[in-house]
Amino acid sequence: MSAAVSSPIIPTITIAADPKIGLRGHLRHTGALIRRNLLWIKQDPESMMDAVLMPVIFTLLFVYVFGGSIGQALGGGQGAYVQYVIPGMIAMMSMNIAQGVGTGFNEDFNKGIMDRFRSLPIGRGSVLVAKIAVELLRLLVATTIVMIVALLVGFHINGHWSGLLASIGLTALFGSAVMWIFLVLGVTMKNAQSVQAMGFLVMMPLQFGSSIFAPTNSMPGWLSSFTKYNPMSGLADTSRGLMTGGPIAHGLTVTLAWTVGLTVVMAPIAIRKFTRKT
Numbered sequence: 001m002s003a004a005v006s007s008p009i010i011p012t013i014t015i016a017a018d019p020k021i022g023l024r025g026h027l028r029h030t031g032a033l034i035r036r037n038l039l040w041i042k043q044d045p046e047s048m049m050d051a052v053l054m055p056v057i058f059t060l061l062f063v064y065v066f067g068g069s070i071g072q073a074l075g076g077g078q079g080a081y082v083q084y085v086i087p088g089m090i091a092m093m094s095m096n097i098a099q100g101v102g103t104g105f106n107e108d109f110n111k112g113i114m115d116r117f118r119s120l121p122i123g124r125g126s127v128l129v130a131k132i133a134v135e136l137l138r139l140l141v142a143t144t145i146v147m148i149v150a151l152l153v154g155f156h157i158n159g160h161w162s163g164l165l166a167s168i169g170l171t172a173l174f175g176s177a178v179m180w181i182f183l184v185l186g187v188t189m190k191n192a193q194s195v196q197a198m199g200f201l202v203m204m205p206l207q208f209g210s211s212i213f214a215p216t217n218s219m220p221g222w223l224s225s226f227t228k229y230n231p232m233s234g235l236a237d238t239s240r241g242l243m244t245g246g247p248i249a250h251g252l253t254v255t256l257a258w259t260v261g262l263t264v265v266m267a268p269i270a271i272r273k274f275t276r277k278t
Contacts, residue, residue, distance in 0.1 A: 026126050033130030041134070047104075051138045054096060055146040059089055062213060063153050070214050079154055086150040087239035088212035090143055090167060091232060094175035095207065097139040099199040101131050102182030103192040109277070110191065125271055132179050139175050143168055163242035170242075170255060174235055177259040180266035187273045212236045231258035 041047055062085055063078065071081035108114050114127075147155075147164075157164060182199060189195045209223060210216075210232040216224050227233045234254030241248035 026129075029126035030130050030133070033126055034133050037130060037134040038137075047100075048138065048141070050100065051097060051142040052145060055089065055093060055142050056149055058092070059086070059146060059149045059153065062089075066213070073218075074215070082150070082154050083156065083244050084215075084240065085213060086146065086155045087167065087243045088210075088236040089146050089150075090171055091174075091235040091239050092207055092212050093139060093142045093146060094171045094235065095178055095203050095232065097135055097142055098175050098178040098182050099196065099203065100138065100182075101135045101179045102186035102189075102195045102199060105131055105183055105186030106189060106192045106195050109187070114277075128183055128270060128274060131183065132176055135179055136172050136176060139172060140168070143171065158244070160243050160245065167239040167242045170238060170252075171235065174231065174255055174259050177262040177266075180262060180270050183270040184266060184273060187270065187277055206230060206232045210236060229254055231255060234258065 063082055067078035067081040067085075070084075071077040071079065074080040074084055076083075181202070182195070185195045185198055189198060210227050210230045212232055216227045216233070219227065231254060234251040237246075237251035238248045238255055240246060241251065
């Protein structure tokens with residue numbers, strides 16, 4: 001016996017009502033749900049505003065407001081700061097875009113969309129994976145826009161194209177781990193505003209207490225120690241080393257350790273809470 005549901009938001013999904021869904025079934029369900037989420041973005045293009053405008057605003061703001069003073073400290077003026085901050089901007093996008101998965105997930109619950117999924121013999125994990133996959137696509141859009149703006153303000157690749165691709169891949173990997181945190185928030189918080197508020201409480205200390213926007217050598221000792229193992233510093237430093245040349249060992253170790261740790265801890269929690277709630 002099969003079930004089929006068709007609506008402007010959820011595309012037709014035909015799946016076997018087998019209580020044990022195999023890998024092929026999960027992949028099919030995930031693909032259908034990715035299509036559903038993309039159709040939702042098509043119907044509501046304003047939902048892409050954060051991915052489209054945020055990179056432009058942040059890049060221009062930090063380059064032209066702080067670029068001169070911090071660039072002088074780096075020994076090269078605004079041009080030196082552009083080379084410093086752009087890899088950090090790419091790292092920052094991983095967390096900013098990740099927040100969207102939590103708010104969108106929470107809205108799906110409040111709008112009753114999850115009730116539709118509950119009526120289908122569909123893999124529960126497919127819903128979460130589809131959400132992450134679409135947010136990763138949004139992350140790639142934001143990263144592309146950052147690089148376009150970066151080239152316009154004077155960023156130089158200097159032949160580090162493979163490093164750029166590696167940096168984008170690492171950012172996507174870390175971003176997918178962070179998304180599990182926001183999926184948990186999306187399930188547990190009462191509304192999207194609460195998810196967003198809690199997200200800012202998590203994001204702000206990690207982003208501004210890091211090496212994304214400025215070197216950490218002038219920070220107080222306690223804050224400098226925090227930034228040393230801050231995953232955002234690790235990701236920014238690794239991206240900087242890959243894109244402009246420099247050491248990457250410590251930053252890569254910190255980033256991968258946080259990526260694995262967040263995924264191992266938060267993914268089971270997100271799946272368990274989602275399964276119990278639905």
